[in-house]
Amino acid sequence: MERELLLLGLLRQMDMHGYRLAEFIERDLATCTDLKKPTAYFLLDKMVKQGWITQHQAQEGNRPPRRVYRITPEGEEQFQQLLRENLTNHTPAKFIGDIGLSFVDVLARDEALTLLHQRRIALEADLAAARAVPKHDGAWQLLIEHRVVHLEAELRWLHEVLGRLAG
Amino acid sequence: MERELLLLGLLRQMDMHGYRLAEFIERDLATCTDLKKPTAYFLLDKMVKQGWITQHQAQEGNRPPRRVYRITPEGEEQFQQLLRENLTNHTPAKFIGDIGLSFVDVLARDEALTLLHQRRIALEADLAAARAVPKHDGAWQLLIEHRVVHLEAELRWLHEVLGRLAG
Protein backbone atom coordinates (compact mmCIF):
# COMPACT_ATOMS: atom_id res chain seq x y z
CA MET A 1 0.00 0.00 0.00
CA GLU A 2 2.94 2.37 -0.07
CA ARG A 3 1.95 3.70 -3.46
CA GLU A 4 -1.52 4.53 -2.22
CA LEU A 5 0.01 6.28 0.78
CA LEU A 6 2.13 8.39 -1.51
CA LEU A 7 -0.73 9.36 -3.82
CA LEU A 8 -3.02 10.18 -0.90
CA GLY A 9 -0.29 12.18 0.77
CA LEU A 10 0.27 14.27 -2.32
CA LEU A 11 -3.45 14.80 -2.97
CA ARG A 12 -3.82 15.79 0.65
CA GLN A 13 -1.57 18.76 0.00
CA MET A 14 -3.56 19.85 -3.02
CA ASP A 15 -5.91 18.65 -5.72
CA MET A 16 -4.02 17.40 -8.72
CA HIS A 17 -4.64 15.84 -12.10
CA GLY A 18 -3.23 12.44 -12.89
CA TYR A 19 -0.54 13.49 -15.25
CA ARG A 20 0.91 16.01 -12.79
CA LEU A 21 0.98 13.41 -10.02
CA ALA A 22 2.63 10.79 -12.17
CA GLU A 23 5.18 13.20 -13.53
CA PHE A 24 6.13 14.44 -10.08
CA ILE A 25 6.59 10.91 -8.79
CA GLU A 26 8.60 9.73 -11.76
CA ARG A 27 10.85 12.77 -11.85
CA ASP A 28 11.33 13.79 -8.22
CA LEU A 29 10.66 10.66 -6.21
CA ALA A 30 12.56 8.14 -8.26
CA THR A 31 14.79 7.29 -5.30
CA CYS A 32 11.87 6.21 -3.08
CA THR A 33 9.62 4.39 -5.47
CA ASP A 34 9.18 3.61 -9.09
CA LEU A 35 5.67 4.03 -10.25
CA LYS A 36 4.89 4.66 -13.87
CA LYS A 37 2.11 6.72 -15.33
CA PRO A 38 -0.29 3.91 -16.19
CA THR A 39 0.10 2.49 -12.69
CA ALA A 40 -0.75 5.86 -11.19
CA TYR A 41 -3.96 6.04 -13.22
CA PHE A 42 -4.79 2.48 -12.28
CA LEU A 43 -4.40 3.23 -8.58
CA LEU A 44 -6.27 6.52 -8.83
CA ASP A 45 -9.22 4.79 -10.50
CA LYS A 46 -9.17 2.14 -7.81
CA MET A 47 -9.17 4.72 -5.06
CA VAL A 48 -12.07 6.52 -6.70
CA LYS A 49 -14.03 3.25 -6.63
CA GLN A 50 -13.14 2.81 -2.96
CA GLY A 51 -14.31 6.32 -2.19
CA TRP A 52 -10.92 7.56 -0.98
CA ILE A 53 -10.77 10.26 -3.64
CA THR A 54 -13.15 11.90 -6.11
CA GLN A 55 -12.51 12.72 -9.73
CA HIS A 56 -13.88 15.63 -11.74
CA GLN A 57 -13.15 17.17 -15.13
CA ALA A 58 -11.43 20.51 -15.42
CA GLN A 59 -10.90 22.58 -18.53
CA GLU A 60 -8.17 25.15 -18.81
CA GLY A 61 -8.09 27.34 -21.90
CA ASN A 62 -7.97 25.29 -25.06
CA ARG A 63 -6.23 22.38 -23.40
CA PRO A 64 -7.88 19.00 -23.40
CA PRO A 65 -9.92 18.35 -20.24
CA ARG A 66 -8.09 16.93 -17.26
CA ARG A 67 -9.12 14.49 -14.55
CA VAL A 68 -8.54 16.29 -11.30
CA TYR A 69 -8.50 14.21 -8.13
CA ARG A 70 -9.40 15.31 -4.60
CA ILE A 71 -9.08 13.39 -1.36
CA THR A 72 -12.27 12.59 0.60
CA PRO A 73 -12.70 12.27 4.39
CA GLU A 74 -12.53 8.48 4.00
CA GLY A 75 -9.33 8.95 2.04
CA GLU A 76 -7.91 11.10 4.80
CA GLU A 77 -8.71 8.37 7.29
CA GLN A 78 -6.97 5.80 5.12
CA PHE A 79 -4.00 8.09 4.76
CA GLN A 80 -3.69 8.44 8.53
CA GLN A 81 -3.83 4.70 9.00
CA LEU A 82 -1.39 3.90 6.21
CA LEU A 83 1.01 6.55 7.48
CA ARG A 84 1.04 5.07 10.97
CA GLU A 85 1.64 1.59 9.59
CA ASN A 86 4.41 2.78 7.34
CA LEU A 87 6.20 4.67 10.10
CA THR A 88 5.95 1.78 12.54
CA ASN A 89 6.98 -1.16 10.39
CA HIS A 90 10.57 -1.41 9.39
CA THR A 91 10.44 -2.82 5.87
CA PRO A 92 13.95 -3.79 4.89
CA ALA A 93 15.14 -2.82 1.43
CA LYS A 94 15.83 -5.52 -1.15
CA PHE A 95 19.29 -5.41 -2.66
CA ILE A 96 18.97 -6.83 -6.12
CA GLY A 97 22.68 -6.24 -6.68
CA ASP A 98 23.27 -9.02 -4.18
CA ILE A 99 21.97 -11.66 -6.52
CA GLY A 100 24.91 -11.21 -8.81
CA LEU A 101 27.34 -11.07 -5.90
CA SER A 102 26.16 -14.43 -4.70
CA PHE A 103 27.52 -15.85 -7.97
CA VAL A 104 30.70 -13.81 -8.04
CA ASP A 105 32.98 -16.84 -7.73
CA VAL A 106 31.77 -18.01 -11.13
CA LEU A 107 34.07 -15.42 -12.68
CA ALA A 108 37.83 -15.23 -12.74
CA ARG A 109 39.06 -13.00 -9.95
CA ASP A 110 40.42 -10.33 -12.27
CA GLU A 111 37.21 -9.98 -14.18
CA ALA A 112 35.15 -9.80 -11.01
CA LEU A 113 37.44 -7.07 -9.72
CA THR A 114 37.11 -5.10 -12.93
CA LEU A 115 33.33 -5.29 -12.92
CA LEU A 116 33.00 -4.37 -9.26
CA HIS A 117 35.42 -1.52 -9.78
CA GLN A 118 33.03 -0.16 -12.38
CA ARG A 119 30.24 -0.55 -9.90
CA ARG A 120 32.20 1.50 -7.41
CA ILE A 121 32.67 4.29 -9.96
CA ALA A 122 28.90 4.39 -10.53
CA LEU A 123 28.26 4.32 -6.81
CA GLU A 124 30.66 7.18 -6.17
CA ALA A 125 28.90 9.22 -8.84
CA ASP A 126 25.53 8.53 -7.20
CA LEU A 127 26.90 9.56 -3.85
CA ALA A 128 28.37 12.77 -5.21
CA ALA A 129 25.02 13.59 -6.81
CA ALA A 130 23.14 12.88 -3.60
CA ARG A 131 25.53 15.08 -1.61
CA ALA A 132 25.11 17.88 -4.14
CA VAL A 133 21.35 18.13 -3.67
CA PRO A 134 20.62 21.53 -2.13
CA LYS A 135 19.12 21.69 1.38
CA HIS A 136 15.39 21.18 1.40
CA ASP A 137 12.98 22.08 4.14
CA GLY A 138 11.19 19.72 6.44
CA ALA A 139 10.86 16.02 5.88
CA TRP A 140 12.32 15.88 2.37
CA GLN A 141 15.68 16.72 3.89
CA LEU A 142 15.42 13.48 5.88
CA LEU A 143 15.07 11.46 2.73
CA ILE A 144 18.05 13.08 1.09
CA GLU A 145 20.18 12.41 4.14
CA HIS A 146 18.91 8.86 4.30
CA ARG A 147 20.06 8.33 0.78
CA VAL A 148 23.50 9.76 1.54
CA VAL A 149 23.87 7.59 4.64
CA HIS A 150 22.90 4.51 2.71
CA LEU A 151 25.20 5.23 -0.22
CA GLU A 152 28.11 5.85 2.14
CA ALA A 153 27.55 2.53 3.87
CA GLU A 154 27.28 0.84 0.51
CA LEU A 155 30.52 2.36 -0.66
CA ARG A 156 32.42 1.32 2.46
CA TRP A 157 31.09 -2.19 2.10
CA LEU A 158 31.98 -2.42 -1.58
CA HIS A 159 35.47 -1.21 -0.73
CA GLU A 160 35.74 -3.98 1.85
CA VAL A 161 34.54 -6.57 -0.66
CA LEU A 162 37.01 -5.39 -3.29
CA GLY A 163 39.81 -5.59 -0.76
CA ARG A 164 38.88 -9.10 0.24
CA LEU A 165 38.54 -10.31 -3.34
CA ALA A 166 41.85 -8.75 -4.31
CA GLY A 167 43.91 -10.36 -1.61
CA MET B 1 16.14 -9.59 -15.23
CA GLU B 2 17.47 -10.23 -11.74
CA ARG B 3 14.97 -12.99 -11.15
CA GLU B 4 16.07 -14.78 -14.29
CA LEU B 5 19.68 -14.41 -13.19
CA LEU B 6 18.84 -16.03 -9.88
CA LEU B 7 16.94 -18.94 -11.40
CA LEU B 8 19.64 -19.57 -13.99
CA GLY B 9 22.34 -19.36 -11.32
CA LEU B 10 20.60 -21.95 -9.19
CA LEU B 11 19.87 -24.28 -12.11
CA ARG B 12 23.48 -23.92 -13.14
CA GLN B 13 24.52 -25.56 -9.89
CA MET B 14 22.14 -28.47 -10.38
CA ASP B 15 18.95 -29.54 -12.13
CA MET B 16 15.94 -28.78 -10.00
CA HIS B 17 12.18 -29.01 -10.10
CA GLY B 18 10.05 -25.91 -9.86
CA TYR B 19 8.74 -26.43 -6.39
CA ARG B 20 12.21 -26.90 -4.92
CA LEU B 21 13.48 -23.76 -6.60
CA ALA B 22 10.56 -21.66 -5.46
CA GLU B 23 10.74 -22.97 -1.94
CA PHE B 24 14.44 -22.29 -1.65
CA ILE B 25 14.02 -18.74 -2.90
CA GLU B 26 11.07 -17.96 -0.67
CA ARG B 27 12.63 -19.43 2.44
CA ASP B 28 16.34 -18.71 2.18
CA LEU B 29 16.61 -15.75 -0.15
CA ALA B 30 13.87 -13.58 1.24
CA THR B 31 16.33 -10.81 2.04
CA CYS B 32 17.51 -10.45 -1.58
CA THR B 33 14.33 -10.85 -3.52
CA ASP B 34 10.73 -11.72 -3.13
CA LEU B 35 9.52 -14.08 -5.75
CA LYS B 36 6.51 -16.27 -5.16
CA LYS B 37 5.87 -19.74 -6.46
CA PRO B 38 3.57 -18.84 -9.34
CA THR B 39 6.05 -16.22 -10.53
CA ALA B 40 8.81 -18.78 -10.51
CA TYR B 41 6.77 -21.14 -12.71
CA PHE B 42 5.89 -18.27 -14.98
CA LEU B 43 9.54 -17.33 -15.45
CA LEU B 44 10.62 -20.95 -15.86
CA ASP B 45 8.04 -21.47 -18.61
CA LYS B 46 9.21 -18.31 -20.31
CA MET B 47 12.83 -19.41 -20.17
CA VAL B 48 11.89 -22.78 -21.64
CA LYS B 49 10.26 -20.97 -24.57
CA GLN B 50 13.39 -18.86 -25.00
CA GLY B 51 15.56 -21.97 -25.02
CA TRP B 52 17.54 -21.01 -21.92
CA ILE B 53 16.44 -24.11 -20.04
CA THR B 54 14.76 -27.42 -20.84
CA GLN B 55 12.02 -29.13 -18.94
CA HIS B 56 11.41 -32.87 -18.51
CA GLN B 57 9.22 -35.04 -16.33
CA ALA B 58 10.66 -37.08 -13.52
CA GLN B 59 8.90 -39.66 -11.40
CA GLU B 60 10.10 -40.63 -7.96
CA GLY B 61 8.37 -43.50 -6.23
CA ASN B 62 4.65 -42.96 -6.01
CA ARG B 63 4.96 -39.19 -5.94
CA PRO B 64 3.27 -37.16 -8.63
CA PRO B 65 5.56 -36.44 -11.57
CA ARG B 66 7.73 -33.35 -11.31
CA ARG B 67 8.92 -30.82 -13.85
CA VAL B 68 12.68 -30.85 -13.66
CA TYR B 69 14.51 -27.95 -15.31
CA ARG B 70 18.03 -27.96 -16.73
CA ILE B 71 20.06 -25.07 -18.09
CA THR B 72 21.09 -25.14 -21.77
CA PRO B 73 24.25 -23.70 -23.37
CA GLU B 74 22.20 -20.67 -24.47
CA GLY B 75 21.01 -20.33 -20.89
CA GLU B 76 24.59 -20.43 -19.66
CA GLU B 77 25.46 -17.66 -22.08
CA GLN B 78 22.55 -15.58 -20.82
CA PHE B 79 23.60 -16.24 -17.27
CA GLN B 80 27.12 -15.01 -17.95
CA GLN B 81 25.82 -11.87 -19.56
CA LEU B 82 23.25 -11.12 -16.86
CA LEU B 83 25.84 -11.74 -14.16
CA ARG B 84 28.25 -9.25 -15.68
CA GLU B 85 25.53 -6.64 -16.00
CA ASN B 86 24.38 -7.19 -12.45
CA LEU B 87 27.87 -6.91 -11.01
CA THR B 88 28.69 -3.79 -12.98
CA ASN B 89 25.58 -1.72 -12.52
CA HIS B 90 24.96 -0.25 -9.14
CA THR B 91 21.18 -0.43 -8.74
CA PRO B 92 20.24 1.60 -5.70
CA ALA B 93 17.75 0.07 -3.28
CA LYS B 94 14.31 1.62 -2.91
CA PHE B 95 13.36 2.58 0.63
CA ILE B 96 9.63 2.35 0.84
CA GLY B 97 9.78 3.34 4.50
CA ASP B 98 10.82 6.77 3.29
CA ILE B 99 7.40 7.48 1.86
CA GLY B 100 5.91 7.63 5.30
CA LEU B 101 8.81 9.66 6.64
CA SER B 102 8.24 12.29 4.02
CA PHE B 103 4.84 12.89 5.65
CA VAL B 104 6.03 12.65 9.24
CA ASP B 105 5.19 16.27 10.05
CA VAL B 106 1.52 15.47 9.56
CA LEU B 107 1.56 13.84 12.98
CA ALA B 108 1.99 15.36 16.40
CA ARG B 109 5.59 15.11 17.49
CA ASP B 110 4.89 12.72 20.34
CA GLU B 111 3.01 10.27 18.19
CA ALA B 112 5.68 10.34 15.50
CA LEU B 113 8.30 9.62 18.15
CA THR B 114 6.30 6.70 19.51
CA LEU B 115 5.83 5.14 16.09
CA LEU B 116 9.44 5.57 15.07
CA HIS B 117 10.52 4.15 18.39
CA GLN B 118 8.58 1.01 17.53
CA ARG B 119 10.29 0.96 14.20
CA ARG B 120 13.62 1.09 15.95
CA ILE B 121 12.69 -1.89 18.09
CA ALA B 122 11.82 -3.89 14.98
CA LEU B 123 15.02 -2.78 13.29
CA GLU B 124 17.14 -3.81 16.28
CA ALA B 125 15.51 -7.23 16.23
CA ASP B 126 16.28 -7.60 12.51
CA LEU B 127 19.86 -6.60 13.14
CA ALA B 128 20.24 -9.07 15.99
CA ALA B 129 18.84 -11.82 13.78
CA ALA B 130 21.18 -10.93 10.94
CA ARG B 131 24.19 -10.94 13.28
CA ALA B 132 23.18 -14.33 14.65
CA VAL B 133 23.32 -16.06 11.26
CA PRO B 134 26.16 -18.58 11.40
CA LYS B 135 29.18 -18.13 9.14
CA HIS B 136 28.61 -19.40 5.64
CA ASP B 137 31.19 -20.23 3.03
CA GLY B 138 31.99 -18.27 -0.08
CA ALA B 139 29.78 -15.61 -1.55
CA TRP B 140 26.77 -16.13 0.71
CA GLN B 141 28.81 -14.72 3.55
CA LEU B 142 29.10 -11.48 1.57
CA LEU B 143 25.34 -11.12 1.44
CA ILE B 144 24.93 -11.70 5.16
CA GLU B 145 27.56 -9.08 5.93
CA HIS B 146 25.96 -6.72 3.47
CA ARG B 147 22.72 -7.05 5.30
CA VAL B 148 24.38 -6.37 8.65
CA VAL B 149 26.19 -3.32 7.29
CA HIS B 150 22.98 -1.96 5.88
CA LEU B 151 20.96 -2.54 9.03
CA GLU B 152 23.63 -0.88 11.14
CA ALA B 153 23.61 2.20 8.94
CA GLU B 154 19.84 2.22 9.04
CA LEU B 155 19.82 2.05 12.81
CA ARG B 156 22.33 4.88 13.20
CA TRP B 157 20.26 7.00 10.85
CA LEU B 158 17.02 6.27 12.64
CA HIS B 159 18.69 7.18 15.90
CA GLU B 160 19.75 10.49 14.40
CA VAL B 161 16.23 11.15 13.12
CA LEU B 162 14.69 10.36 16.51
CA GLY B 163 17.13 12.70 18.19
CA ARG B 164 16.35 15.49 15.78
CA LEU B 165 12.58 15.05 16.09
CA ALA B 166 12.82 14.95 19.86
CA GLY B 167 14.87 18.12 20.22
Add this chain to the structure above:
DNA sequence: TTATGATTAGTCAATATTGACTAGTCAGGA
Protein backbone atom coordinates in the same frame (compact mmCIF):
# COMPACT_ATOMS: atom_id res chain seq x y z
C1' DT C 1 2.62 30.92 -42.04
C1' DT C 2 3.76 26.59 -41.51
C1' DA C 3 6.78 22.81 -40.39
C1' DT C 4 9.18 20.67 -36.47
C1' DG C 5 9.84 19.08 -32.22
C1' DA C 6 8.61 19.15 -27.36
C1' DT C 7 5.08 18.78 -23.95
C1' DT C 8 0.57 17.34 -22.21
C1' DA C 9 -2.78 13.94 -20.91
C1' DG C 10 -4.17 9.76 -21.12
C1' DT C 11 -5.03 4.77 -23.21
C1' DC C 12 -4.34 -0.03 -24.33
C1' DA C 13 -2.63 -4.50 -25.12
C1' DA C 14 0.76 -7.24 -23.33
C1' DT C 15 3.20 -8.87 -19.55
C1' DA C 16 4.15 -9.88 -14.65
C1' DT C 17 2.70 -11.11 -10.05
C1' DT C 18 0.20 -13.14 -6.51
C1' DG C 19 -3.52 -15.05 -3.10
C1' DA C 20 -6.15 -18.75 -2.83
C1' DC C 21 -7.04 -23.06 -4.35
C1' DT C 22 -6.60 -28.30 -5.73
C1' DA C 23 -5.32 -32.90 -5.53
C1' DG C 24 -2.32 -36.14 -4.39
C1' DT C 25 1.14 -38.33 -0.73
C1' DC C 26 3.08 -39.27 3.57
C1' DA C 27 3.68 -39.84 8.85
C1' DG C 28 2.01 -40.93 13.10
C1' DG C 29 -1.42 -41.91 16.53
C1' DA C 30 -6.08 -44.02 18.04
Add this chain to the structure above:
DNA sequence: TCCTGACTAGTCAATATTGACTAATCATAA
Protein backbone atom coordinates in the same frame (compact mmCIF):
# COMPACT_ATOMS: atom_id res chain seq x y z
C1' DT D 1 -6.85 -50.11 9.78
C1' DC D 2 -8.37 -45.40 9.30
C1' DC D 3 -8.15 -40.61 10.37
C1' DT D 4 -5.91 -36.21 10.67
C1' DG D 5 -2.85 -32.85 9.68
C1' DA D 6 1.26 -31.58 7.27
C1' DC D 7 3.81 -31.57 3.03
C1' DT D 8 4.35 -31.67 -2.07
C1' DA D 9 3.72 -29.84 -6.60
C1' DG D 10 1.51 -27.13 -9.25
C1' DT D 11 -2.75 -24.27 -11.16
C1' DC D 12 -5.84 -20.47 -11.95
C1' DA D 13 -8.39 -16.33 -11.82
C1' DA D 14 -7.72 -11.90 -10.35
C1' DT D 15 -4.84 -8.08 -9.88
C1' DA D 16 -0.89 -5.04 -10.84
C1' DT D 17 2.45 -3.05 -13.92
C1' DT D 18 4.42 -1.27 -17.90
C1' DG D 19 6.18 -0.22 -22.88
C1' DA D 20 4.48 1.70 -26.61
C1' DC D 21 1.11 4.25 -28.59
C1' DT D 22 -2.34 8.30 -29.71
C1' DA D 23 -3.94 12.76 -30.29
C1' DA D 24 -4.02 17.16 -29.04
C1' DT D 25 -1.57 21.64 -27.98
C1' DC D 26 2.19 24.73 -27.64
C1' DA D 27 6.90 27.03 -28.77
C1' DT D 28 9.85 28.64 -32.14
C1' DA D 29 12.19 29.32 -35.98
C1' DA D 30 12.75 29.33 -40.96
